[in-house]
Amino acid sequence: MNRSIRDADAGSAVVAPGRLRQEVFDTRRRMRIGGVFYLFGWTLLVAYSPxxxxxxxxxxxxxAAFLVLAVLRVVVRPALDNERAHPRWLNLQWGIxxxxxxxxxxxxxxxxxDARFAAANVPILLCxxxxxxACAHTLSMRRGRALACLTLVYLPALCVTWRVDAGAGPAWALLVYFAYLVLALVSxxxxxxxxxxxxxxxxIQxxxxxxxxxxxxxxxxxxRRHFSEALDAEVARAHVEDQPLALLIVDIDHFKRFNDTHGHVAGDLALVAFAQRLREQLGERGVQLARVGGEEFALLLPGLRADAAAVLADRFRVDLGTSPLPLVVGADAVRASIGVADLLPGEMGEAMYLRADRALYRAKAEGRDRVVCAEG
Ligand SMILES: Nc1nc2c(ncn2[C@@H]2O[C@H](COP(=O)(O)OP(=O)(O)OP(=O)(O)O)[C@@H](O)[C@H]2O)c(=O)[nH]1
Structure with a gap:
C-alpha cells in the first residue's frame, strides 16, 4: 500500500484510484485558500517599509503575481469523478x-x-x-514536494539572515526551527x-x-436482494429500449422429501449441483441468475419472449431427467417445475415476478416437472 504514494511522489500514476481520489480531495481542501496569506504578507512588508x-x-x-496565484488555487478545480485527470490536476496544483x-x-x-528596507525584516521573518x-503541516500529502516548498519559502530568508546578522544568533534559531519543520513534515x-x-x-472491507x-x-x-434490484433495472431497460424480457422461476420438486430421505447435507449438495447446472445451461443466456428462495431460482432472459424462454426452460427440465445431477448414491433424479413470464407493456418488475410465480404455482398444481407460461 505504501508503495503507491512513493510511486506517486516519483511521478508515476500507479496509485489505487480510491487513494488518489482521497489525495485530490485533501489537496484541494488544504491548498485552496493558502495563496491569500502570501498576498497578505507581501502587503504587510510593503506597508511597513519604503x-x-x-x-x-x-x-x-x-x-499582482501573488493575487493571480491565489486566485488560480481557488478556480482550478479537480474533476473528482474523472480519475484519469487527477495526476494532471495534482501536478498543476503543486506547480501553483x-x-x-x-x-x-x-x-x-x-x-x-537591501538595507533600506530593514523595517520589513521582522514581518518577513514572521511570515x-x-x-x-503551514507547509510542514498542511502539505504532508507528498513529502518530497512539501519539502521543496518548505525550502523555497525558508531558505532565502535563512541565508540572508546568516549573511547580514553579525551575531548569527537569529540565523541559528532559524536553522534549528528549519530542522524541526523537516522532522514535523516527515512525521x-x-x-x-x-x-x-x-x-x-x-x-475494501x-x-x-x-x-x-x-x-x-x-x-x-x-x-434475492440483488435479483430484485437487477429485475427492476432490466425491466426499466427493456421498456426504454422497447426490447422483450423473459423471466424464469425454477423450483425443485419435492425437495422436502429429498431432504427427509437423504438428509440436509445431501440436500445442500443437491442445491449446489442444481445451481451449477443452471449456470452451465442457462447462465450464458441470462443476465441474472439468482437463488431467490430455499429451492427456488430465478433467471432473467433479455431479448426473449415467453415462448422462446419456455423452449430453453423445457430443454433444461428435460436434461435433468436424461442427465441426472451427480448426487448421493440412490437419490432419485432431481426434477423441477418452471414458471415463465415475459414483460408486458408498461409492467413493473414486481408484477412480472408475480405472474411468473403464479405460472410456477400452476406447474406445481398440474403435477410438477413441467414448464408453464404466465397468462398475459
Ligand atoms: N438442504 C437444504 N434444504 C433447504 C434449504 N432451504 C430450504 N430447504 C428445504 O426445502 C424444502 C422446501 O419444501 P417445500 O416448500 O415444501 O417444497 P417442496 O418439498 O420442494 O415441494 P414442492 O415445491 O411443492 O414440489 C424444505 O424442506 C426446506 O427445509 C437449504 O438451504 N438446504
Missing part, C-alpha cells in the same frame, strides 16, 4: 504552490538584502516562519499515509461486505 515608494512597479507586480513559495522566497530574500510551518506525512491506508482498508450481502453463501449465485 519598498512601495522606492520600487512601486516591482512591488505592485509581485502583489511551488510558484507561490518560490516568489515569496526570492522576493523576500531580495528585500532583506516566512508561518508559511514554512505528518507518515500519519497522512497511515490514514490513507486505514481509509483504503475500510473501503465495505466493498467486500457489499458483495457478500448480495451473494447466496451456499451456491455462490446472486441472492
Amino acid at each position: 519598498l512601495g515608494s522606492v520600487y512601486p512597479v516591482h512591488a505592485l507586480a509581485v502583489a 504552490v511551488f510558484a507561490t513559495a518560490a516568489l515569496w522566497g526570492v522576493a523576500s530574500g531580495l528585500v532583506m538584502l 516566512t516562519v508561518a508559511y514554512a510551518t 505528518s506525512h507518515r500519519e497522512y499515509r497511515l490514514r490513507l491506508d486505514l481509509d483504503e482498508e475500510l473501503r 465495505r466493498d467486500r461486505f457489499e458483495t457478500l450481502s448480495r451473494l447466496d453463501a451456499l451456491t455462490g449465485l446472486a441472492n
Whole structure:
C-alpha cells in the first residue's frame, strides 16, 4: 500500500484510484485558500517599509503575481469523478504552490538584502516562519514536494539572515526551527499515509461486505436482494429500449422429501449441483441468475419472449431427467417445475415476478416437472 504514494511522489500514476481520489480531495481542501496569506504578507512588508515608494512597479507586480496565484488555487478545480485527470490536476496544483513559495522566497530574500528596507525584516521573518510551518503541516500529502516548498519559502530568508546578522544568533534559531519543520513534515506525512491506508482498508472491507450481502453463501449465485434490484433495472431497460424480457422461476420438486430421505447435507449438495447446472445451461443466456428462495431460482432472459424462454426452460427440465445431477448414491433424479413470464407493456418488475410465480404455482398444481407460461 505504501508503495503507491512513493510511486506517486516519483511521478508515476500507479496509485489505487480510491487513494488518489482521497489525495485530490485533501489537496484541494488544504491548498485552496493558502495563496491569500502570501498576498497578505507581501502587503504587510510593503506597508511597513519604503519598498512601495522606492520600487512601486516591482512591488505592485509581485502583489499582482501573488493575487493571480491565489486566485488560480481557488478556480482550478479537480474533476473528482474523472480519475484519469487527477495526476494532471495534482501536478498543476503543486506547480501553483511551488510558484507561490518560490516568489515569496526570492522576493523576500531580495528585500532583506537591501538595507533600506530593514523595517520589513521582522514581518518577513514572521511570515516566512508561518508559511514554512503551514507547509510542514498542511502539505504532508507528498513529502518530497512539501519539502521543496518548505525550502523555497525558508531558505532565502535563512541565508540572508546568516549573511547580514553579525551575531548569527537569529540565523541559528532559524536553522534549528528549519530542522524541526523537516522532522514535523516527515512525521505528518507518515500519519497522512497511515490514514490513507486505514481509509483504503475500510473501503475494501465495505466493498467486500457489499458483495457478500448480495451473494447466496451456499451456491455462490446472486441472492434475492440483488435479483430484485437487477429485475427492476432490466425491466426499466427493456421498456426504454422497447426490447422483450423473459423471466424464469425454477423450483425443485419435492425437495422436502429429498431432504427427509437423504438428509440436509445431501440436500445442500443437491442445491449446489442444481445451481451449477443452471449456470452451465442457462447462465450464458441470462443476465441474472439468482437463488431467490430455499429451492427456488430465478433467471432473467433479455431479448426473449415467453415462448422462446419456455423452449430453453423445457430443454433444461428435460436434461435433468436424461442427465441426472451427480448426487448421493440412490437419490432419485432431481426434477423441477418452471414458471415463465415475459414483460408486458408498461409492467413493473414486481408484477412480472408475480405472474411468473403464479405460472410456477400452476406447474406445481398440474403435477410438477413441467414448464408453464404466465397468462398475459
Ligand atoms: N438442504 C437444504 N434444504 C433447504 C434449504 N432451504 C430450504 N430447504 C428445504 O426445502 C424444502 C422446501 O419444501 P417445500 O416448500 O415444501 O417444497 P417442496 O418439498 O420442494 O415441494 P414442492 O415445491 O411443492 O414440489 C424444505 O424442506 C426446506 O427445509 C437449504 O438451504 N438446504
